[in-house]
Each structure stands twice: as C-alpha cells, then as structure tokens.
Amino acid sequence: MSIDDDPRPQAPEKPLPSDCCGSGCDPCILDAYEDELEHYHLALEAWLLRHPPMSGAGTTPRPRLVLDTNVLLDLYVFRDPNWRPLLELLQSGACDAVTSPACRDEFLHVLQYPLFKLSPAQRVHAIEAFDALHRCLEVPVDEGTEALPRCRDPDDQKFLELALQSKADVLLSKDKALLKLARRLRRLDLFAVQSPKVWLEENAPA
Numbered sequence: 001m002s003i004d005d006d007p008r009p010q011a012p013e014k015p016l017p018s019d020c021c022g023s024g025c026d027p028c029i030l031d032a033y034e035d036e037l038e039h040y041h042l043a044l045e046a047w048l049l050r051h052p053p054m055s056g057a058g059t060t061p062r063p064r065l066v067l068d069t070n071v072l073l074d075l076y077v078f079r080d081p082n083w084r085p086l087l088e089l090l091q092s093g094a095c096d097a098v099t100s101p102a103c104r105d106e107f108l109h110v111l112q113y114p115l116f117k118l119s120p121a122q123r124v125h126a127i128e129a130f131d132a133l134h135r136c137l138e139v140p141v142d143e144g145t146e147a148l149p150r151c152r153d154p155d156d157q158k159f160l161e162l163a164l165q166s167k168a169d170v171l172l173s174k175d176k177a178l179l180k181l182a183r184r185l186r187r188l189d190l191f192a193v194q195s196p197k198v199w200l201e202e203n204a205p206a
Contacts, residue, residue, distance in 0.1 A: 009043040012036040041120035048127045052136045062096045066163045068173040076126040085204040090133045099134045100162045139165040152177040163191045
C-alpha cells in the first residue's frame with residue numbers, strides 16, 4: 001500500500017488551557033484530548049509498521065554500521081549515556097547505519113515486550129528515532145552467506161547476514177554469542193564485530 005493511499009495519521013490539535021471551563025465536565029475537553037492523543041500514537045505506530053523507510057541511493061565512504069537489537073534499545077529506549085557519542089555520530093551523519101526488514105521487525109517486536117512497559121507514544125518515538133538514522137536495505141536472502149560462521153543463537157544470524165550483504169565495516173553488539181565470532185570473521189577477512197564500548201574507544205572524536 002502506497003503512502004498516497006495510506007496517509008500518515010495526523011496528531012490531534014491540543015486545546016488551550018483556557019478551553020477548559022473549569023466546571024468539572026465529564027469528559028473534560030482536556031481528557032478527550034488525551035484519549036485522542038493515545039489513539040493517534042497507536043495509529044501512528046501501526047502506520048510506521050506498514051511503511052518502513054526506503055533505502056538511500058549511492059555509496060558513501062563513511063563507516064557502515066549494523067547495530068543489533070540490544071544496542072538499539074540502549075540508544076532509542078533506555079538512552080544509555082555511555083552510548084551518547086555513538087548516537088551523536090549517527091545524528092551527525094558521520095556513520096552510515098543500515099538495517100534490514102528482518103532486523104527492523106525484531107526491534108519493533110521487542111518494543112512490545114511487557115517487561116519494558118512502554119506507552120504507545122514511547123514506542124512511536126523509538127521507532128521514529130530509529131527510522132531517522134538507519135537505512136533499511138532489501139538484502140538478498142542467503143546470497144553469499146555460506147561463508148559466514150553460524151551463530152549459537154539463530155535469531156542473531158540475520159545481523160551477520162546483513163553485515164555481510166551490506167558490506168558493513170562493523171557489527172556493533174553486546175551479545176556474547178556474536179562477539180565470540182569476531183576472531184573467526186577477522187580470519188575470513190570479513191567485517192568486524194565489536195562492542196559499542198570498544199568501537200567508540202577507537203573511533204569516537206576526542
């Protein structure tokens with residue numbers, strides 16, 4: 001479905017404090033606005049699921065990064081201050097962060113976990129922040145991936161495949177199963193696998 005046929009939901013207009021008469025109406029105009037805002041965030045979240053960002057064109061000499069889901073959560077949900085330099089590099093355009101539909105879907109799915117207790121608005125903000133900084137690439141399924149080692153966690157294999165197929169310079173992860181493959185990937189002369197901490201120590205501006 002195209003965006004022309006499925007336009008982005010529009011936020012409701014916020015009433016002014018003076019619009020409330022102060023008479024204890026039930027529902028109050030301000031309460032009605034909060035309900036409309038909740039419905040808007042749910043509709044926007046659903047729309048973002050239907051319309052992932054398009055891939056950018058052309059090549060770039062910037063370092064190309066793949067970030068696994070745990071790093072994405074640290075950046076866009078928990079706002080971990082340790083990774084603030086990484087976020088600033090992405091926001092400045094100094095790095096080229098890429099994702100795939102499968103990797104993006106995992107991030108969106110994890111945002112729904114009850115453990116995180118995220119509101120619809122928080123999920124929308126996380127999705128929009130992610131989509132603003134990551135190019136979503138349609139990568140060929142299994143093309144050329146026979147050279148890759150198999151990750152102990154099958155759910156993480158898609159990040160290795162994305163890094164290989166997108167010709168990424170590095171896969172950033174805190175996952176032990178992925179980090180254990182770093183030496184084998186280096187011997188194969190493929191991409192690096194590093195923790196954000198190690199990568200920032202080597203690449204963040206002084």
